[in-house]
Amino acid sequence: MLFNTWGLALSIISLCALFLIATASRTAIRVLRFWDPNSDSSTQIELESEIWLSSTLVMYGLGFQIISLLLFVLAADHFSGMIIGAMCATGSFLANSYGIPVLLIKIAGVFIYGIWIILHQLDIQSEHYPLIKIKYWYLVAILPYLLLEIILQTRYLAELSPEIITSCCAVFFGGKEQLGQNLLGTYSTTGLMAGFYSVAAVLCGLCLYQLSAKKLSAPINIGAGLTWILFFILSLVVITVVVSSYIYAMPYHHCPFCILKAEYHGLGYPIFLTLFLAVFSGISHIIAGFCNNLPGLAAPVRKLQTLSARCALAMLCIFVLLSSYHFWAYILFT
């Protein structure tokens, strides 16, 4: 499928992103080698203007990454029309061993690029540039990550062949133990939903606490960060295993991708958008918390934290409402 239009588009976006990040990394290496805030040499002046280029490049990189993730899911859905046994994107992702890893790398990529931008935004608000070395080491590390993504994506597309027989998200005939799950195993619905609402409630409380309290201690910060990551993973599992089949009104259809389709009014877009924004805002708050004591960053960090806590709280509530609607509508009214 490498020379299918979708495969080509994915490859072109990846090459564009590689061009952007490689150019930004060139600046990063120069900054790491020659940055000297006390100097007024021409190299230092050039570097001070080049950091604008690198930040713009990474911002475009983030935009490209989000589009690439969306396109990857839509492409997999399109490929399902050519692969035997595939009925939707899940079947295409499972058609070889690279599909799911590429998807996970792309999802993580959105956060990785986003966190860099948060660091950069904080950094440029202080005249001391206190985060400059950290953020450019970070940027240099993004390049091999992107290369890994491109290699895996190319292998996925190259090995995806219409002759491959795959299985999809709805398995109609199977043992009693496997009630239709394929992408993920079976879980107890009650346990999952209880866990999901508990973690969501903890995070709501955390956001309210963050909005009222001035500062969190480092262990609470780390704990909060881990809780956000746990919530992200748990939400993806809940959407796949429980919520999706209530949206489709089909007990054996467990798929996190078909909810993006027009048949289901594209409900997946607001669900995933709010989830990503909530988790990203939550993590941004934590990351900003670690920068609080750096020179010149106290005020910008406070501003960012207030904004991110509000955004995380709002997005979290909308996400929980959107994702729970069909589940509770079925339980209460049928």
Next chain:
Amino acid sequence: MQTSFIQKHLNILDYALSSLLRRKLKNGGIALIFSLVIFLLASFQFLTQSLETTAEKVLVFAPDITLQRLSAGRQVSLPDSSIGSLAGIFGIRQIIPRVWGYHFDEKNGANYTILGLPADSIQKAEVSLSHGRLPQKKKPGEVVISSSVRASLELGERKSFTLFRSDLSQASFTVVGIFTDNTDILTGDTILMNLQDARDLFRLGDGMVTDLAVSVTNPAETDTIAAKISGIMPDTRILTNSQIRKTYRTVFGWRSGFGSVCLLTALASFVILAWDKASGLSQEEKREIAILKFLGFQINDILALRFWESIAVACVSFLLGLTLAYIHVAFFEGSLFTPILLGWSVLRPSLNLDPAVTFADLLLVFSYSVLPYLAATIIPAWRSAVIRAETII
């Protein structure tokens, strides 16, 4: 804070638009060429999409399972008595023996598809005719043709025509009905007749057919029934409807991908042009940036200005290119690219394409046209933003 951020960018967008309008010729040229590139890429995508949809629509009429006998890797005819050996399989609703093949007309170089069915199956078939009726049982030589076959045979108002058998003797036929144009992609080159007439035309022995069309009661069981048939008749090739659909999508996808690869050269040339145009700043443009910097614009403001300029050019070109591509596919049958996607047969079906543009298609075209353009304009934009104002004025 958010309001002032939005207000700032609205102001920059306002300035970017006025700045673009001041250099109409340069920016208009870029937008025009970009629209052309998007038109080519989008036409391919829309055309592929429409053909896939059309193929899906007409494959509704195709049998669930088609059985063909193979000998030495080639398809050969099989006796219609093989139907009896499949009688024991539950879930088969009906088996129709068919004779079909191609007939080359030396007079005009056209290849007709001859389809022979038992008369009672023809009567039951869901064939839509624009006028006339279907061939009847005890009336040999009756056929249904499409309007393009009628034009190709130059029949005019006449009803009768003849075709050469393989031994050059002539078989005569009478037109009793004309297919509707809606299924032209399938029936455009078809001549439908009774089974016996088709056997006679192709000189097939009595009781021989080219394939068996099996319809099943429950479509979900198609693959299981196909596997059972394969066990009973191991020398046959078994094609299921879903396999044919997937093959169509694969073929269209591959051909469209191949076409897109060729068009990538156009895209690459355009990206180089965009880079070059964005890099080559005139003295006047440099003065403008210097003045903006004196007025208090920072590097990131000028980068934002350039970003909005690129977005404006890209949006105008994207909309123009898409509109032209839609018109090309919907009203001109995608005539520039149809030969690449459909083949070069003399009797090409006249298509009535209705490109159903989805969000996914738009995102796809956007990804491989607008994103490379945006990527190409960042570095020139930054170079223009870091101009030292005092060296210009």
